[in-house]
Amino acid sequence: MAADSVEGVHLVITPEGEIHGVDCDANRELVRRIQACVNACDGITTEELEQGIVDDMKNIINQVAPILKKANELPRRESA
Numbered sequence: 881m882a883a884d885s886v887e888g889v890h891l892v893i894t895p896e897g898e899i900h901g902v903d904c905d906a907n908r909e910l911v912r913r914i915q916a917c918v919n920a921c922d923g924i925t926t927e928e929l930e931q932g933i934v935d936d937m938k939n940i941i942n943q944v945a946p947i948l949k950k951a952n953e954l955p956r957r958e959s960a
Contacts, residue, residue, distance in 0.1 A: 891901030891910065901907050924933060 891899055891907050893899050893911075893914070899911055921929060921934075
């Protein structure tokens with residue numbers, strides 16, 4: 881396949897974190913998304929990511945958030 885026939889966004893990120901590719905809006909947006917993902921996953925192991933921990937966390941948040949919202953809407957008791 882010829883290089884000029886490849887469509888879409890393309891860039892290379894080296895192990896040192898250097899980014900190589902065409903400077904275009906699509907590549908900048910992709911780099912921004914990758915950086916956001918890396919930052920969001922700080923402290924999560926690769927194995928945990930591969931096993932679906934992000935989906936697990938989203939499911940838990942979706943279950944707990946309505947409960948917390950409801951609890952927050954309850955009248956507060958004044959402490960003595």
